[in-house]
């Protein structure tokens with residue numbers, strides 16, 4: 001089902017209401033290869049809300065040599081990790097910009113239970129108690145994928161070293177095995193797409209995400225969506241979760 005069809009089904013007037021009302025904070029969780037980046041982009045476009053990415057913010061602070069950026073650069077130079085405290089400072093600074101007032105989607109944050117606890121109280125003080133929002137806890141959308149299907153999807157990837165075209169030996173094979181349709185170059189498997197690398201990244205994802213997912217599960221804020229469906233259907237599921245949440249919690253403003 002195409003996005004255009006879904007929009008027609010929603011109707012023009014309901015679309016206008018949806019893009020303008022308060023959506024609140026959204027956390028999107030999903031393992032590498034589950035299409036989180038694509039879905040995140042679609043959600044920001046659908047609701048016209050920004051994505052707040054801690055990776056981008058850290059890089060931007062370092063580049064502009066802000067006081068926080070200088071601290072981060074020094075930590076990195078010493079090979080130390082950026083502390084929860086510093087990451088939270090950076091997120092606080094970003095969430096005080098006016099463009100986040102209807103809502104935003106978080107990327108790479110919260111990454112630890114400490115960050116999640118901090119986020120909840122920040123949102124409470126800055127958005128709930130100031131009367132901007134009727135609720136403050138984020139809605140956590142978890143893109144669930146079948147582990148084995150995901151492995152096939154990623155390990156089936158072949159990349160053309162000449163023009164960067166990506167094929168998949170299972171779902172989108174080239175006309176001739178292992179050869180790029182466009183320029184005849186021999187396709188390669190990128191190191192990132194090798195099974196042992198993927199398994200390690202999936203395990204790391206599970207380990208990292210678990211404390212954050214558990215924190216929000218205890219607060220009944222986690223909704224799973226089926227990430228094995230086609231992209232458009234996954235987007236539609238995420239939109240339904242966010243709309244439902246906005247109606248029941250944040251919609252009164």
Ligand SMILES: [Zn+2]
Nearest residue numbers: 160163180183
């Ligand atoms: Zn090529």
